[in-house]
Amino acid sequence: MKPFAYLRAATADHAIDTFTSRAGAQYLAGGTNLVDLMKLGVAAPDLLIDIRRLPFDRITDTAEGGLNIGAGVRNSDLAAHPGVRSRYPCLSQALLAGASGQLRNTATTGGNLLQRTRCPYFQDTTKPCNKRLPGSGCPAREGSHRDLAVIGHSEHCVATHPSDMAVALSALNATVHLYGPEGERAVPVTDFHRLPGDRPEQDTLIRPGELITAVELPPGPIGVRSRYRKARDRASYAFALVSVAAVLELEQGDVRYAALAFGGLAHRPWRARVAEEALHGAPATPENFARAVEAELAAASPLRDNGFKVPLARNLAVSVLTSLAPHPDSEDLS
Numbered sequence: 001m002k003p004f005a006y007l008r009a010a011t012a013d014h015a016i017d018t019f020t021s022r023a024g025a026q027y028l029a030g031g032t033n034l035v036d037l038m039k040l041g042v043a044a045p046d047l048l049i050d051i052r053r054l055p056f057d058r059i060t061d062t063a064e065g066g067l068n069i070g071a072g073v074r075n076s077d078l079a080a081h082p083g084v085r086s087r088y089p090c091l092s093q094a095l096l097a098g099a100s101g102q103l104r105n106t107a108t109t110g111g112n113l114l115q116r117t118r119c120p121y122f123q124d125t126t127k128p129c130n131k132r133l134p135g136s137g138c139p140a141r142e143g144s145h146r147d148l149a150v151i152g153h154s155e156h157c158v159a160t161h162p163s164d165m166a167v168a169l170s171a172l173n174a175t176v177h178l179y180g181p182e183g184e185r186a187v188p189v190t191d192f193h194r195l196p197g198d199r200p201e202q203d204t205l206i207r208p209g210e211l212i213t214a215v216e217l218p219p220g221p222i223g224v225r226s227r228y229r230k231a232r233d234r235a236s237y238a239f240a241l242v243s244v245a246a247v248l249e250l251e252q253g254d255v256r257y258a259a260l261a262f263g264g265l266a267h268r269p270w271r272a273r274v275a276e277e278a279l280h281g282a283p284a285t286p287e288n289f290a291r292a293v294e295a296e297l298a299a300a301s302p303l304r305d306n307g308f309k310v311p312l313a314r315n316l317a318v319s320v321l322t323s324l325a326p327h328p329d330s331e332d333l334s
């Protein structure tokens, strides 16, 4: 491993000032992704700025009735938070579907959003990869791409974003709060992750030196009737082949509000706007759910070995939406 320096930041400004004054600096949170990438030689920072002692470790109610989640909040603490479990259940379910208990005890909210792709070529420094080494090529297109993207990809990159949490945050319309050399700004999480286009090396809209300080969830009732489900090769400790986060509000059996996001399909959590539009005002039936999801997935263009993801995504989404819509004979159709 290449030698590197280590510094524990005392304040956010200390972290940012140090980052901007030292080439090759990188922030360290839980380290569960970054340290692995350093061991593989994919990341080679000269300086690690440890941000774990910054005061971003709280979950607080916002004045509007939502939740403010500090970027340093551990995945396990977020999953177990009573307000998250009761008001945003799909977020808790997504977190618990990810990694392992030990990893979740260390991994943070900010680090989870910024984790890198699991594309095997990205992690192997003996292979070309446009994301790791811009302009070197994308061997995954013709090579091993069973787990990779079926929608929104480009000739330059077909990687997927691995986070479960980000898929739930996308369906919940969360906002990412950032603080950096140019001050504070807020970005909807649906805009935070990029599609690859011709710059796959850039996963997100974060600027050099910026810190994620918090993620904010809007107030309920959005999210109360919400669910996350993940299809994967093993029952635990595996990344999503396809995952679905859905939020559904009904009125007299019709869809008053629907939010649907997919994981495992694209370079970013895929918010299914076409399906949402088709569902608005429609009776909450499995047939309408299927039609809406099929309209969304009509834009998919799978590669040689990952066409199975399209029917898997369809079936998973229809099953999740159906599970959120009570049977018409039951009294709970509010």
Ligand SMILES: Cc1cc2nc3c(=O)[nH]c(=O)nc-3n(C[C@H](O)[C@H](O)[C@H](O)COP(=O)(O)OP(=O)(O)OC[C@H]3O[C@@H](n4cnc5c(N)ncnc54)[C@H](O)[C@@H]3O)c2cc1C
Residues within 6 Å of the ligand: 026, 027, 028, 029, 030, 031, 032, 033, 034, 035, 036, 051, 071, 072, 097, 098, 099, 100, 103, 106, 107, 108, 109, 110, 111, 112, 113, 114, 115, 162, 163, 164, 165, 210, 211, 212, 213, 237, 238, 239, 240
């Ligand atoms: C074996 C294994 C299995 C896993 N399975 C899953 C899974 O099924 N689902 C899933 O979603 N994830 C999974 N993960 C990934 C795991 O969730 C991430 O590694 C973790 O969330 C990253 O958080 P961290 O705090 O450790 O980030 P770090 O590794 O510390 O940092 C990751 C990146 O984010 C940057 N960063 C961190 N915090 C900030 C901040 N506040 N502001 C600016 N930059 C920041 C760092 O500089 C670095 O570039 C798995 C990981 C492993 C090792």
Ligand code: SF4
Residues within 6 Å of the ligand: 117, 119, 120, 121, 122, 128, 129, 130, 131, 132, 137, 138, 139, 140, 141, 148, 156, 157, 158, 159, 200
């Ligand atoms: S899919 Fe993206 S990450 Fe994978 S090899 Fe191609 S450019 Fe690299």
